[in-house]
Amino acid sequence: MLPLIFLASLLALPADTFGAPTDVVPVSGQAISLLRRNQYPRDVTEWGTFAKSQRDNLIAKYGGPVKQKRSTGYNSIIDQQYDSSYYGSLAIGTPAVSFDVKLDTGSSDFWLAGPSCGTSCGSVSIYNPSSSSTFQNLSTSFSIVYGSGSAEGYVAQDTVQMAGFSVSSQGFAVVDAVSQGLLASPVSGFLGLAWQSLASSGQMPLWQTLASNNVWDSALFAVRLTRYKNDSTAQDLEPGGVLNMGYTNSSLYTGSIDYIDITGTPSYWYIPLTSLTVQGNSISIDSGTTAAIDTGTTNIGGPASSVQAIYAQIPNSQPATGEWEGYYSFPCSTTVNVEVSFGGATWSISPVDFAFTQTNSTECIGAFFETSTGTGSPSWIFGDTFLKNVYSVFRYNPPSVGFANLSSVAVAENGAGGAVPSATIGTISAAVTNTSDAPRRHALSALSTLLFLAFSAVLFL
Structure with missing residues (x-):
């Protein structure tokens, strides 16, 4: 009966017994300047098409119950399409490469256009997994639908930097195909800022990884968006505000x-x-x-x-x-x-x-x-x-x-103009390893091995 007692003991162990340790360096916080991209004036037909797309997008985005498919620092924001959307920048991979991403508190997935995206991604910058020594393909398919289009690809992990924070093994998706027009240069993907329960990839969002690992002075992020829609002299790109992380x-x-x-x-x-x-x-x-x-x-x-x-x-x-x-x-x-x-x-x-x-x-x-x-x-x-x-x-x-x-x-920042922030790689002030998915995987792997040994012992009694 010893093997059965041993098996019961194994089942009583907590999952994190087999998990990887988390590397946490407490710091204060950072901020990201946000950018906006103006395309004004649009004609009435273009505005109508945009309006319909927005309405359809909300119906698709919120049209059903919640499901599994869909220190301090700052980040500069860009306002895209005349107060229509706002995006910031981050860096990914080793060596790190910068990308612009749409900031969306209404979704939870982080994804970037990959090398197989082709013409549907237009002229946006492409993330190349083969150029990163820290890239890991999780071999899981990814698909998400927005009212304005859809994206498909696969789930992966890599080192991601944003606003002075670095997260190893951060989950995201490499997109192989997107609906025409879903991405507009220079935006190469989406950064979801809602909660993990909404993530089509199943991966913990970047902000939640940082907040849950206590690397921020305060477990929060804040947003200030600028206004240029009443400025007749607004340029194609304008400073769009800021994303404060950790304060x-x-x-x-x-x-x-x-x-x-x-x-x-x-x-x-x-x-x-x-x-x-x-x-x-x-x-x-x-x-x-x-x-x-x-x-x-x-x-x-x-x-x-x-x-x-x-x-x-x-x-x-x-x-x-x-x-x-x-x-x-x-x-x-x-x-x-x-x-x-x-x-x-x-x-x-x-x-x-x-x-x-x-x-x-x-x-x-x-x-x-x-x-x-x-x-x-x-x-x-x-x-x-x-x-x-x-x-x-x-x-x-x-x-x-x-x-x-x-x-x-x-x-005073509304309509003030000025230099438009670019996607840059800043100095890392805090680093953390994303283990939100690792303990479960490691526990299952280790537990499977021990269960096999236990059952083998029973068979040979």
Whole structure:
């Protein structure tokens, strides 16, 4: 009976008995300058196509329940396509090579265009696994669908650097094929900033690897996005703000940060939406309504009945048609004031941001549009239209989202222009090995060997 006792003892051992150690170097934090890329002016047809793509994207992104498919530092952000999206930079491999990636708090996968991507990836920079001595192919297929397209490839690991932090064996995906137009140069991929439960790859997101390994002074990251849409002299590329990692930059906000705990198990960054007023009039919000805070979405999507009620407060507004279905037009001469609350403080959305675009000399399209989401998903999605008006903080523990009023320093960055940050490799101030998946794999491998020995002993008794 000794082999059976031995087997029982093995099964009682914790999984991390067979795991690899974690190399952690506590530091403070870093920041990343964010960039934006302007393509203005667009004609009305192009804006309509973009609007339809955005609406379809939200339906695909939030259209169903959560599933498994989909020190301090800073990073400079670029604003792409005239306040339409924002991206930053990171470096990957040994030796390290820099890439620009779209920053998306509404998804969780990190992926880059690979050497087999071909013409569908256009002229973007390509990640070459054969050039990195630390690359490891995990031989697992990868597929993700966005409303604006899809990407397919395989899951791998490599050393990733961002904002002064280095993570060994970070999981990501090498993409072999993407839908036409999903990537626009110079962006080579996506960096998901939501939680691991959403990751199609099953890999822990880079931010979560850093936060869970205690390498940040504070287990959080924060975002400040700039506004150029009302600047007629804006260039194709403009400074887009900053991503702070491991700390909050007190020069960019005033007062305190109002934190709201996220709803349910961490997946999306969604929080309760408790009030919404337009032109001083309250819009009815159902009890238990949630809103996802999504840097990867340009505008704000919500239930049809609520969006209709919003535009009912704006004289001479009307539903748009064709590519604009789900959106509403209103007189550009009307100043629209919107305020929202997520259970704490009340936040204003600038009338400049409420006016998404102009279709003719007198008519504008509003930034709020109708969308539908699936059971278990947030009914509202608040994108950059809202986020440009606040300093936003995404906290690891307790899982929560915080907002604060912008300081005069932050406001002065809107339309200020200046040198556009480039994708560069900075000095590493902290390093960690990603073992989020390693303990399970190592434990299973070691346990399988020991089980084999135990059962072999039983057979020969």
